[in-house]
Amino acid sequence: MDSRLLIAILLSSFSATSFASSHREAPSITKLPKVDATDFYMFKSYESGRSNYVTLLANYQPLQDAYGGPNYFSLDSKALYEIHVDNNGDAQEDITFQFKFNQELKDLQVPVGGKNISVPLSNIGKITNDSSSAQNTAETFTVTMIKGDRRKGDRNVLGTFKKPFDNVGTKSIPNYQAYADTFVQNVNFGSCGSGKVFVGQRQDSFAVNLGEVFDLVNIKIPATQLAPSGVNAEDQGLNTIADKNVTTIALEVPQSCLVSTNDTVIGGWTTASLPQATLLNPNPESNLNSAAKVGGAWTQVSRLGMPLVNEVVIGLKDKDKFNASKPANDGQFADYVTNPALPTLIEVLFKDATGGAVVAPTNFPRTDLVNAFLLGIPGLNQPKNVKASEMLRLNTAIAPMTKDKQSRLGVIGGDTAGFPNGRRPGDDVVDIELRVAMGLLCTIDGVNTAVGCKATDAKAGGISFTDGALQSPQQFGTTFPYLNTPVSGSPFNTASK
Secondary structure (H helix, E strand, O other): OOOHHHHHHHOOOOOOOOOOOOOOOOOOOHOOOHHEEEEEEEEEEEOOOOEEEEEEEEEEEEEEEOOOOOOOOOOOOEEEEEEEEEOOOHHHHHHOEEEEEEEEEEEOOEOOOOEEEEOOOOEEOOOOOOOOEOOOEEEEEEEEEEOOOOOOEEEEEEEEEEOOOOOOOOOOOOHHHHHHHOOEEEEEEEOOEEEEEEEEEEEOOOOOOHHHHHHOOOOOOOOOOHOOOOOOOOOOOOOOOOOEEEEEEEEEHHHHHOOOOOOOOEEEEEEEEEEEEEOOOOOOOOOOOOOOEEEEEEEEEEEEEOOOOHOOOOOOOHHHHHHHOOHHHHHHHHHHOOOOOOOOHHHHHOOOOOOOOOOOOOOOOOOHHHHHHHHOOOOOOOOOOOOOOOOOOOOOOOOOOHHOOOOOOOOHHHOOOOEEOOEEOOOOOHHHHHHOOOOOOHOOOOOOOHHHOOOOOOOOOOOOOOOOHHHHHHHHOOOOOOOOOOOOOOOOOOOOO
């Protein structure tokens, strides 16, 4: 395939989405923060000596304030958290990694006037290891690998593991990074080998100027061409969520466990499900989990594959429907891709202010986007026998890039190991997707007609839009689980250690 045509098709895959990660993106999920998926990553491991592994990261519980005690951010013991892999392109899971959590109350007590009284806090002293007697609560999780249908397939329990305490602060946990590192645990996947697992709090790995974006894209310098001389519009330090944490579910899996014998491309997405019925208990017992009784079939309430889809592509009326849907049924959402609303909104907001320079693309329907968005990219990460469906796709035959060689622009930056060939933490999907949504594809001579548009269809296609919140590979680590140590709950460090 001509390299320019490949780049053009790659670019088209980004136009379906833009702006902000999947934080509180649907009406119903705002009521259920513990099961709200915020980001999903899938990439060839770039830790030294681990290139034959695939890393899967699913972030949950958005916008955590580090000081959010005394309960902090346990995961829901009544929920199922899952990572799904489709390895034959049929839009159905072939492998599922299921995570089930349990929170134990130790009921620590102190003597007060001759009586032992239960303490109101989650810890009462320094936490020094994973079995610290100072913890009032402790979480464990069980991982199950399922082959076939997520509910009916063959199940293999991989083990039960411990989850670190959240980053309460430096007096409770003086060296949180060293403490959390002890919870990176080995897991045996059976005949295909062993890997690593970690579940715990991390600094939010997404960068976005969230407040200004949702305030009618109220960005002072929304494009590099509009920046004063010497000013880098792409790096204005405007990451609104830099001081927030998330909870990360992380797996490193041998590549051979995930791929089929006929293809090197895999698709992935994460979901969370809850029992269908909830009955509030008017007389809870003295424990952590009796305020409500639940029952019925598992019901999916959150779904995330490609970044940003439900946030700014799917219409408000269908956001809950998307979260409950499966990839095999994604045809019902096709209009949101062929006739995306976001570019039109950008035009309304900026056309007059820029003297008519910002105009949405006019090539409808956007059939080029349907091909790339739902099928994967021909010659890069499209499965051999693909069924149209939305998910993150990774060609495992493409070697990973070391951090120092990664481009924050992924494939369009000349780095085929990056987004949309999977997604790494340092891939700057906001800037990429915003620019392409406004027609960058249509400005590429010689290939625009092949993908259904021409330069006159995208008058703003050459504008380098940005939100001013830089995302870069250099901001992240080089070892599993790659994401950064969470923000401390005691940022001022005023207490003695």
